[in-house]
Amino acid sequence: xxxxxxxxxxxxxxxxxxxxxxxxxxxxxxxxxxxxxxxxxxxxxxxxxxxxxxxxxxxxxxxxxxxxxxxxxxxxxxxxxxxxxxxxxxxxxxxxxxxxxxxxxxxxxxxxxxxxxxxxxxxxxxxxxxxxxxxxxxxxxxxxxxxxxxxxxxxxxxxxxxxxxxxxxxxxxxxxxxxxxxxxxxxxxxxxxxxxxxxxxxxxxxxxxxxxxxxxxxxxxxxxxxxxxxxxxxxxxxxxxxxxxxxxxxxxxxxxxxxxxxxxxxxxxxxxxxxxxxxxxxxxxxxxxxxxxxxxxxxxxxxxxxxxxxxxxxxxxxxxxxxxxxxxxxxxxxxxxxxxxxxxxxxxxxxxxxxxxxxxxxxxxxxxxxxxxxxxxxxxxxxxxxxxxxxxxxxxxxxxxxxxxxxxxxxxxxxxxxxxxxxxxxxxxxxxxxxxxxxxxxxxxxxxxxxxxxxxxxxxxxxxxxxxxxxxxxxxxxxxxxxxxxxxxxxxxxxxxxxxxxxxxxxxxxxxxxxxxxxxxxxxxxxxxxxxxxxxxxxxxxxxxxxxxxxxxxxxxxxxxxxxxxxxxxxxxxxxxxxxxxxxxxxxxxxxxxx
Numbered sequence: 001x002x003x004x005x006x007x008x009x010x011x012x013x014x015x016x017x018x019x020x021x022x023x024x025x026x027x028x029x030x031x032x033x034x035x036x037x038x039x040x041x042x043x044x045x046x047x048x049x050x051x052x053x054x055x056x057x058x059x060x061x062x063x064x065x066x067x068x069x070x071x072x073x074x075x076x077x078x079x080x081x082x083x084x085x086x087x088x089x090x091x092x093x094x095x096x097x098x099x100x101x102x103x104x105x106x107x108x109x110x111x112x113x114x115x116x117x118x119x120x121x122x123x124x125x126x127x128x129x130x131x132x133x134x135x136x137x138x139x140x141x142x143x144x145x146x147x148x149x150x151x152x153x154x155x156x157x158x159x160x161x162x163x164x165x166x167x168x169x170x171x172x173x174x175x176x177x178x179x180x181x182x183x184x185x186x187x188x189x190x191x192x193x194x195x196x197x198x199x200x201x202x203x204x205x206x207x208x209x210x211x212x213x214x215x216x217x218x219x220x221x222x223x224x225x226x227x228x229x230x231x232x233x234x235x236x237x238x239x240x241x242x243x244x245x246x247x248x249x250x251x252x253x254x255x256x257x258x259x260x261x262x263x264x265x266x267x268x269x270x271x272x273x274x275x276x277x278x279x280x281x282x283x284x285x286x287x288x289x290x291x292x293x294x295x296x297x298x299x300x301x302x303x304x305x306x307x308x309x310x311x312x313x314x315x316x317x318x319x320x321x322x323x324x325x326x327x328x329x330x331x332x333x334x335x336x337x338x339x340x341x342x343x344x345x346x347x348x349x350x351x352x353x354x355x356x357x358x359x360x361x362x363x364x365x366x367x368x369x370x371x372x373x374x375x376x377x378x379x380x381x382x383x384x385x386x387x388x389x390x391x392x393x394x395x396x397x398x399x400x401x402x403x404x405x406x407x408x409x410x411x412x413x414x415x416x417x418x419x420x421x422x423x424x425x426x427x428x429x430x431x432x433x434x435x436x437x438x439x440x441x442x443x444x445x446x447x448x449x450x451x452x453x454x455x456x457x458x459x460x461x462x463x464x465x466x467x468x469x470x471x472x473x474x475x476x477x478x479x480x481x482x483x484x485x486x487x488x489x490x491x492x493x494x495x496x497x498x499x500x501x502x503x504x505x506x507x508x509x510x511x512x513x514x515x516x517x518x519x520x521x522x523x524x525x526x527x528x529x530x531x532x533x534x535x536x537x538x539x540x541x542x543x544x545x546x547x548x549x550x551x552x553x554x555x556x557x558x559x560x561x562x563x564x565x566x567x568x569x570x571x572x573x574x575x576x577x578x579x580x581x582x583x584x585x586x587x588x589x590x591x592x593x594x595x
Contacts, residue, residue, distance in 0.1 A: 003105075004094045005087070005113060008106055015067060017078035017086045019045075019114070025135060028051065031246040032058065035071045047111070057086065065454040078112070086112045086126075197210045206268055213265040231262040280347060288352045288363065291406070294371050295344060348372055361385025369394065383407055392416070409433065427453075431470065447471050451480075460484030460494055474505060477556055484520070491528065495519065495535045509548045520555050529559045535578070537576045 020031050031037055041059040046052065057078070060067075067077070077089040084102045087093065092115075115122040154368040190242035225231055282290035304525065348371045355364040361381045369378035375398050382391035383403075388411030395404035401420050408417035414433050421429045434443035447466050454463035460480055467477035478501060502512060516539070523532035536556045540549065556577050563570045 005115075006092055006094060008090050008092045010264070011079055011440055012092050012247075013079035013081050013087070015077050015089065016080040017077060017112075018056055018058045018060065018072070019076045021055040021075075023055075025053075029132075029135060031073065031075060035075065037061075037067065037071075039132050041252060042132065042135055043112070043126045043129050045114075045124060053248050055428050059129075079164065086110070087116070147274050159426060169454060203312050209264070209268065213268070226265065280343070283351055288355065291351070291367065291371075292364070294348065294367075296371050296373065302509065313473055345372060356381065359385070360386060365390070379407075383410075386410075389413065405429075426467070435470065444471055455480075458489050460489055461497055464497065468501065477501070486522070486526075486527075488528070495532070496538060499535065503542070509545055512544075513548055513551050516552065516555065520558075523559075529563065533548060533559050533573060536575075540577055 018035070018037070020028050022028070028042075037058070039058055039062040040061055043057040043059070044053055045055050045057060047054050059080075078086045079087050079089055079091070081093070082099045082102050083096075084099075084106050085093075110126040112126055113122055114124060119286040142542045151225040185391055190474070200243045247327045279290060279295075280294070333524060334380040348367050351371075352364040355361075355367070361384055365381040365385075365387075368381065375394055379394035379398070381402075382388075382394065388407040392404040392411070392413075394406035395401070395407060401424055403422035405417045405424070408414075408420065414437050418430055418433050421433065428450045431443040431446035431450065434440075434446065447470055451466050452458070452464045461482065464477035464480045466485075467473045467480060481494045481501070485491050485498065497511070498516075502515060506512070516536075519532060523529050533556060536552055536559075540552045540556070556573070560570050560573050
């Protein structure tokens with residue numbers, strides 16, 4: 001028989017060998033260690049010409065049907081046919097042989113087919129093999145062996161979770177947070193931006209010019225303008241007088257000249273205004289800029305002048321930071337009328353309303369906190385705008401810890417919320433939050449505290465619900481409901497909830513019937529039959545097998561018959577168990593009347 005070896009696209013036989021080239025035994029050992037394989041046998045391979053090694057064949061355990069080729073390095077994989085003939089990967093033989101044919105051909109020995117070396121034959125008989133221990137003892141000094149195979153400690157790795165069970169927002173420190181607020185609200189001040197209150201007073205000639213222009217144009221708020229937005233002069237005499245001046249000093253058209261006069265009028269009128277009026281007008285044209293000069297509507301943050309009833313107006317607020325202080329520096333003083341503060345408060349509220357409509361809750365909160373001194377409203381606005389850390393800090397300032405904790409919780413700052421709820425002794429809430437960050441042990445500790453409080457207050461159903469819904473201990477909850485039944489603490493509701501839970505937990509009617517029988521015996525022994533009868537009425541009407549229905553009715557009949565002699569009204573309890581039997585209803589009524 002002539003065997004032919006052919007190339008294939010895939011391996012037809014299991015991979016069980018690796019060829020390591022070279023005659024250095026220490027290199028063989030190093031390669032085995034680097035490839036991280038479980039070595040079974042090692043066959044040294046010799047050249048027939050000079051009796052030197054040209055490499056070795058490693059037979060490895062391939063029980064997982066694969067080898068990680070990233071560790072293969074420059075070594076070559078071999079397939080194995082029926083444990084007898086080793087072929088390079090992607091190679092097959094023709095014709096295919098079965099086990100008995102291979103054994104007959106190879107005389108029960110193992111062979112390696114490897115055509116690319118200087119030997120007379122491409123088939124090499126694999127006779128003697130060695131183990132790794134033998135190889136180490138023969139080919140490597142002890143010191144090298146110890147250095148090569150000393151234990152290696154892997155580097156610490158990052159564990160990537162398969163699922164995210166909880167996450168939290170970590171608030172930044174108070175100092176960093178306040179700095180962030182100060183930098184985020186106001187843009188950086190332009191060095192060329194001078195305070196609008198630092199205008200020079202009008203000179204004598206400027207005042208005369210203002211009076212003349214006011215006579216020509218009228219009140220600034222009532223200026224008439226044409227369709228192009230140009231101001232209109234009604235006083236022809238003034239226009240004639242000014243026109244003469246124009247003829248002497250300017251080559252502008254009449255309208256250009258009037259427009260320039262109007263701009264002069266605007267500027268002179270603005271400079272001539274009182275400080276408070278300037279502030280009011282600035283709120284109309286540029287409310288954000290006006291807020292920088294705004295006066296708190298109490299004495300905090302303001303600086304009194306030497307004249308009674310006057311207050312300094314200057315740029316107090318370099319930013320809208322909610323927790324900073326005002327920045328007073330030199331400025332003019334403005335005489336305050338009796339209604340000044342009320343006018344300011346009205347203007348502040350209107351500005352805040354406008355900001356809220358635009359969704360700028362932080363600046364609106366600044367007005368309520370710094371100018372109107374209404375801290376609760378400021379905190380509420382920040383909460384509404386989802387600035388939860390800002391809101392929480394203000395709530396803490398006014399000692400409203402409940403709202404502060406709620407804001408921390410809404411902002412997913414769970415650790416901070418937990419600490420406040422602990423102070424407030426809200427143990428169930430603490431347990432809920434620990435549960436939300438997957439800290440079951442701490443959560444259950446606080447739930448147990450709440451359960452004890454419920455038991456002491458005779459609220460067994462609430463305690464059982466905690467066991468079932470929040471601690472995932474339904475059996476503990478069932479035990480607690482039975483305890484409430486046996487101690488006659490809200491007995492009917494405890495027992496009814498017990499059977500509702502039982503039916504939710506199992507569809508096995510034998511278990512339900514067994515529990516009903518046990519409780520029936522318990523009720524009979526301690527004269528709690530009437531309460532149990534009320535529970536049986538509810539159980540009787542539920543969807544179930546005929547067998548369980550009849551069993552429930554039989555228990556009810558026993559209770560009714562036992563108590564019928566001493567209490568004829570017990571006959572009325574037959575009706576729920578015979579809803580369609582009109583005769584039974586009539587007879588029960590007659591029996592009660594006769595007795």
